[in-house]
Amino acid sequence: MSALLFLTFSLSGCLYPNKEEGRSTVNYRESVKRIQSAVDDYKQEEGVLPIINAEITTPRYEKFRIDLDMLNKKGYVDDIPATAFEKGGSAYFLILNEESNPTVKVMDLETVQKVNDVQLQVTRFKSAHGGGLPVGEEIYPGLYSIDSKKAGTATIKLSSVYSGQEIPFIMDKNGNVYVDYVFDIMTVINKNGGPQKQTADLRLDLELASYYVPVKSLPYLWINEQPVPQAPN
Structure with a gap:
């Protein structure tokens, strides 16, 4: 474990280089920014978050999945990102810090x-x-x-x-x-x-x-x- 102190993997500020060893990457910057804006607008106008209900025992990093279909139908987003599961992609978009500062994040499927x-x-x-x-x-x-x-x-x-x-x-x-x-x-x-x-x-x-x-x-x-x-x- 002491060897960990000397590890220096090359990570950018947002951790999204154009190419990573072992797997391809997707830049979620614009998708997250767009969905965050939609979530903020929805919360302000509707008074609740646009999330799909989950069991209380669901782990934090899987729990508050954003209802992208509903945001799309109600006009808060023009289209659903191609990277989203709903469009055949390999990610769920989630909300963390739902009570204090709702923040959009990505769960890799x-x-x-x-x-x-x-x-x-x-x-x-x-x-x-x-x-x-x-x-x-x-x-x-x-x-x-x-x-x-x-x-x-x-x-x-x-x-x-x-x-x-x-x-x-x-x-x-x-x-x-x-x-x-x-x-x-x-x-x-x-x-x-x-x-x-x-x-x-x-x-x-x-x-x-x-x-x-x-x-x-x-x-x-x-x-x-x-x-x-x-x-x-």
Whole structure:
């Protein structure tokens, strides 16, 4: 983990270079700007946010999905961005900070799908081995790497939406799968000269640095000068 202190991935201010290693990128700047304006106008005129209802247990980075179809039908946006799921794209547009400062962000569906693919394999392994898990090493307290040979996930690779670098999947003691954003978080922290708030969830640093949300992740705390994901209780 100490090696993280020396990582210096090349990230622009909005984290959208024209080309990233391992995956193509989409510039969401104009789409987010346009949808943010529509959300602001809708909230001012209607008194509520244009969101699709979600279960209370839905994770924060998946919860408040914007109802783009409704915004389009009511004339708040001329058309729905081609990158949106509603138009066959690979992203949901979400709202964060819904009570204090509603902010439009992007949820990458490729990341979600690959986590779901790994989760399916881990669940199959667990069912076939009496509750046992395809555990690799314990890389954080209560969190483990996944033995890809045992799980049958060796061909499932995930490139970060932030850096384009390949990033790993991790698993808790119950077999729940997450993305490990530690490298991306450390990169932003290095660039900023330190975390925004040392006592806060460090995913906030990624929120502020990019249009993307760190979907399928755990909270990260700053411990011994490093970001450490926190296993569920």
